[in-house]
Amino acid sequence: MRVGVVGATGETGSSIVNGLLEAGGFDIIALTRPASLDKPATLVLKEKGIETRSLDLKASHEHLVTALTGIDVLISAIGPMEQLAQLPLATAAKIAGVKRFIPCGFITVIPAGGIQALRDQKEVVYNHVKQLYLPYTILDVGWWYQISFPALPSGKIDYAVGIPGQRIPGDGNVPSALTDLRDIGRYVARIIVDDRTLNKMVLVYNELWTPNQIYDILERLSGEKLERQYDSLETLQARIANADAKLATNPNDFMLALQKVSSEYLISWGVRGDNAPEYAAYLGYVTSKELYPDFAYITFEAYLKEVLAGKGKGVYEGLRQQIAAALKQGHETQ
Amino acid sequence: MRVGVVGATGETGSSIVNGLLEAGGFDIIALTRPASLDKPATLVLKEKGIETRSLDLKASHEHLVTALTGIDVLISAIGPMEQLAQLPLATAAKIAGVKRFIPCGFITVIPAGGIQALRDQKEVVYNHVKQLYLPYTILDVGWWYQISFPALPSGKIDYAVGIPGQRIPGDGNVPSALTDLRDIGRYVARIIVDDRTLNKMVLVYNELWTPNQIYDILERLSGEKLERQYDSLETLQARIANADAKLATNPNDFMLALQKVSSEYLISWGVRGDNAPEYAAYLGYVTSKELYPDFAYITFEAYLKEVLAGKGKGVYEGLRQQIAAALKQGHETQ
Numbered sequence: 064m065r066v067g068v069v070g071a072t073g074e075t076g077s078s079i080v081n082g083l084l085e086a087g088g089f090d091i092i093a094l095t096r097p098a099s100l101d102k103p104a105t106l107v108l109k110e111k112g113i114e115t116r117s118l119d120l121k122a123s124h125e126h127l128v129t130a131l132t133g134i135d136v137l138i139s140a141i142g143p144m145e146q147l148a149q150l151p152l153a154t155a156a157k158i159a160g161v162k163r164f165i166p167c168g169f170i171t172v173i174p175a176g177g178i179q180a181l182r183d184q185k186e187v188v189y190n191h192v193k194q195l196y197l198p199y200t201i202l203d204v205g206w207w208y209q210i211s212f213p214a215l216p217s218g219k220i221d222y223a224v225g226i227p228g229q230r231i232p233g234d235g236n237v238p239s240a241l242t243d244l245r246d247i248g249r250y251v252a253r254i255i256v257d258d259r260t261l262n263k264m265v266l267v268y269n270e271l272w273t274p275n276q277i278y279d280i281l282e283r284l285s286g287e288k289l290e291r292q293y294d295s296l297e298t299l300q301a302r303i304a305n306a307d308a309k310l311a312t313n314p315n316d317f318m319l320a321l322q323k324v325s326s327e328y329l330i331s332w333g334v335r336g337d338n339a340p341e342y343a344a345y346l347g348y349v350t351s352k353e354l355y356p357d358f359a360y361i362t363f364e365a366y367l368k369e370v371l372a373g374k375g376k377g378v379y380e381g382l383r384q385q386i387a388a389a390l391k392q393g394h395e396t397q
Numbered sequence: 398m399r400v401g402v403v404g405a406t407g408e409t410g411s412s413i414v415n416g417l418l419e420a421g422g423f424d425i426i427a428l429t430r431p432a433s434l435d436k437p438a439t440l441v442l443k444e445k446g447i448e449t450r451s452l453d454l455k456a457s458h459e460h461l462v463t464a465l466t467g468i469d470v471l472i473s474a475i476g477p478m479e480q481l482a483q484l485p486l487a488t489a490a491k492i493a494g495v496k497r498f499i500p501c502g503f504i505t506v507i508p509a510g511g512i513q514a515l516r517d518q519k520e521v522v523y524n525h526v527k528q529l530y531l532p533y534t535i536l537d538v539g540w541w542y543q544i545s546f547p548a549l550p551s552g553k554i555d556y557a558v559g560i561p562g563q564r565i566p567g568d569g570n571v572p573s574a575l576t577d578l579r580d581i582g583r584y585v586a587r588i589i590v591d592d593r594t595l596n597k598m599v600l601v602y603n604e605l606w607t608p609n610q611i612y613d614i615l616e617r618l619s620g621e622k623l624e625r626q627y628d629s630l631e632t633l634q635a636r637i638a639n640a641d642a643k644l645a646t647n648p649n650d651f652m653l654a655l656q657k658v659s660s661e662y663l664i665s666w667g668v669r670g671d672n673a674p675e676y677a678a679y680l681g682y683v684t685s686k687e688l689y690p691d692f693a694y695i696t697f698e699a700y701l702k703e704v705l706a707g708k709g710k711g712v713y714e715g716l717r718q719q720i721a722a723a724l725k726q727g728h729e730t731q
Contacts, residue, residue, distance in 0.1 A: 176524025190510025193680060262679050345596050346527060347681060 065090045065133055066255065067161075069118065069152070070140035072104035074378050075169045075204075075247060079138055082248020084111060089252070094118035094130060120148040127155030136255045138165040143324070146184040150191050157195045163255060166192055168203045169247070171331060171338035172240070172266055174346060178337070179327040200260045203348070204247050205240035205268035205338055208366045209378045212277055215287045223375035226325075227386060230292045232299060232333025235275040239332040240268035240339060243361040244378065253355055260354065266343040267351035269360040274333065277363075284367055296334050302326045318389045399424045399467055400589065401495075403452065403486070404474035406438035408712050409503045409538075409581060413472055416582020418445060423586070428452035428464060454482040461489030470589045472499040477658070480518040484525050491529045497589060500526055502537045503581070505665060505672035506574070506600055508680060512671070513661040534594045537682070538581050539574035539602035539672055542700045543712045546611055549621045557709035560659075561720060564626045566633060566667025569609040573666040574602035574673060577695040578712065587689055594688070600677040601685035603694040608667065611697075618701055630668050636660045652723045 066083060070076040071093035083089045092114045095105050105115055118130040120141075131137060137156050139149055149166055156164050166188050173179050175186040192199050210225030221227075250267040254260045278289050294302075306323035313319060332338035340350050351358060369375050377383065400417060404410040405427035417423045426448045429439050439449055452464040454475075465471060471490050473483055483500055490498050500522050507513050509520040526533050544559030555561075584601040588594045612623050628636075640657035647653060666672035674684050685692060703709050711717065 174524060174527045176521065176528060178528060187510065190508060193508045194510060194512060196676060196679060198679075262681070342530060345530060345532075347596070 064088070064256065065092060065135045067092045067094050067116075067131065067134040067137045068140065069094045069120075069138070070142065070167075071095065071108060071113070072099070072102075073140055073142065074244060076140040078244050078246075078248040079140060079251050080108065080111070080113065080248065081245070082250070082252045084113075085249065086252035090114070092116050092134060096120070120145070120152060124151060124155055124158075127151060128159045131156055131159035131161060134159065134161055136163045136165070137161045138251065138255075139167040140169060141167050143181055144320075146181070146188060149188045153188065153192050153195055153197055157197045161197070163198045163200060163261065164192060165200050165202055165251075165255070168201045168264075170203055171206050171328065172203055172343045172346065172348065173328075173331045173337050178331055178335070179324065181324050181327075198261055200254060200262070201264040202251070202254065203264070203266050203343075204250075205242040205266065206332060207244045207378070208241055208269075208361075208363055209244050209376075211241055211272070211363075212281055212367065212370070213289060215281070215285050215289070217285075217287055219373075220285075220370050220375070222373075223370045223377050225378050225383075227383065230294050231274045231278075232294055232329035233296060235278075235291065235293060235333075236273050237333055237336045238271040238273050238339055239336075240266065240343075241270055241272050241363055242268045243363075243366055246358075246360050249360075250351055250355070250358070253358070257354065260349065264343075264346065264348040265351070265354070266340065266348040268340070270363050271339065272363060280364060281367060284364070284371055294329065296330060299326045299330050299334070303330075317385070321386075398422070398469050398590070399426060400470045400472065401426045401428050401450075401465065401468035402472045402474065403428045403454075404476065404501075405429065405442060405447070406433070406436075407474055407476065408578060410474040412578050412580075412582040413474060413585050414442065414445070414447065414582065415579070416584070416586045418447075419583065420586035424448070426450050426468060430454070454479070454486060458485060458489055458492075461485060462493045465490055465493035465495060468493065468495055470497045470499070471495045472585065472589075473501040474503060475501050477515055478654075480515070480522060483522045487522065487526050487529055487531055491531045496532055497595065498526060498531050498533045499536055499585075499589070500533065502535045502598075504537055505540050505662065506537055506677045506680065506682065507662075507665045507671050512665055512669070513658065515658050515661075532595055534588060534596070535598040536585070536588065537598070537600050537677075538584075539576045539600065540666060541578045541712070542575055542603075542695075542697055543578050543710075545575055545606070545697075546615055546701065546704070547623060549615070549619055549623070551619075551621055553707075554619075554704050554709070556707075557704045557711050559712050559717075561717065564628050565608040565612075566628055566663035567630060569612075569625065569627060569667075570607050571667055571670045572605040572607050572673055573670075574600065574677075575604055575606050575697055576602045577697075577700055580692075580694050583694075584685055584689070584692070587692070591688065594683065598677075598680065598682040599685070599688070600674065600682040602674070604697050605673065606697060614698060615701060618698070618705055628663065630664060633660045633664050633668070637664075651719070655720075 066089045068076055068079055071080050083091050093108045095115050097117045097119055099105055173182040213229045214221050214224045278291055282289055303323050303326045306319045310319050400423045402410055402413055405414050417425050427442045429449050431451045431453055433439055507516040547563045548555050548558045612625055616623055637657050637660045640653045644653050
């Protein structure tokens, strides 16, 4: 099976490539923008035995079809700002005979229609895929362990904290599905050879945790006491309204877009409780628990112990630097 | 089980009421706009033993909640121009404790996202329902027998022709799922007591027919020869573009809206082939063939014989008069 991956050097894409390599039996093709073909991250892929192929998402239909020819399963793990570039990609995938397209889901469970702007952009892509009658799997993954815990007063886990300045949405008692970023690729390796997931929405997740439970366990494991700061629904809504007002005049301001999207996320998983298996089932998802009850996932406790032992790995390094710089300039991040 | 029906005197609503009465065991409540409570059609419902209850879709949330209190299953069969009135209706249904909402689907299988404006309005309602976490069934019914056949040169079945001036979309060889309007209520009576249909999309249909097959059988049964006039995809698209251009200045022109929506329908079921069980399954529908293989539906041939014997019943009488009047003024209908 020949598996094409768009965005193979990103956080999700890396997990997917590693999961496919670990499972074995896949020919992996990293579909890489021409300017990135010689970048160190791409060369690392080559060293792992992965074919790299030039794919310019803005190029002609013919170019896209050629780049996708021979690919059985196409996985898109592109950045949040590039979602609509998947429209011509899907059209080309249909013509190229791709047997399954996994468009860029890889977020929490969120219903379409105004809860979150990023989710609604994905819906535009999903609708296009469905109009094409292109075989697909929509894959959401819950919220990563890697961005689910706060810093400690001692500063000893700052190196691994995914979202600096984290606060608790709502009352902190809403359970949300969490997944270790590294497990995502392992789930993908199972899903793309599984007929039960064809033309379905799938939620993969490891464990359910509330924010308060996360603070509790981190206090227990670290021996440190955490301050808990709560943001009410009204506070989060005001933050979105504030971002919207400013985005009207600065539509390309990345930090404003981040403020909006992250507050929408917090309302969805932290207040509404969307990111939960029961609600996912209601929306039509099948979950990894039904599909792969034997899956040996990394537990959240094991992950936190790793982080406390200094062996964790931060995510979104570039983004974190951007946020840190913006914080210094007085920006709000959530 | 207490079943509330909005639009109980319409074509679909009447079929639903009759199907529920035939099945028996349901307390039916016709939720009727205040101005229609004393109309003849409403009085006919009362004579059948159906409770009528005032429901003003434009009234306050509190009024809607009160009107829906005690209703287990709420079925909405409202007109095509009123779809968005279901938004506050669904919100009230959630608060009133409705156990299953059947929003106004009752059309052919059409994917969301720009294929048909009416379908996309329904999607807005469906998304709202899902955000409410309100138990639902989305029910589509294919294309009615009653609007699936052309007039005969002799004029003898004009009395029953659902769409005057009908032409054939595309090459006329695309199969489409057809249902007798009278069977819809019979399907509904099964669906609303069936857990397998909860939080699902369901397609009920009787038989698959292509337009050319319909012309063939009508020629055979009638002994008359039919002229076949075909509209290409380009012709249909031009008709939509023409309607769109005029709707920009006359947004409330009913005939223009009809021209647009009917051309979009023809492209969807007649050219794209959306209204077919395989595509429905791809979109996540379960079909009546899987659910109720024993269902004794009316065959299309039996229906046509009824019409030829002068025993058919026309539909949309008011609409047909409106179309006839508009045709006299030189309007295009398709």
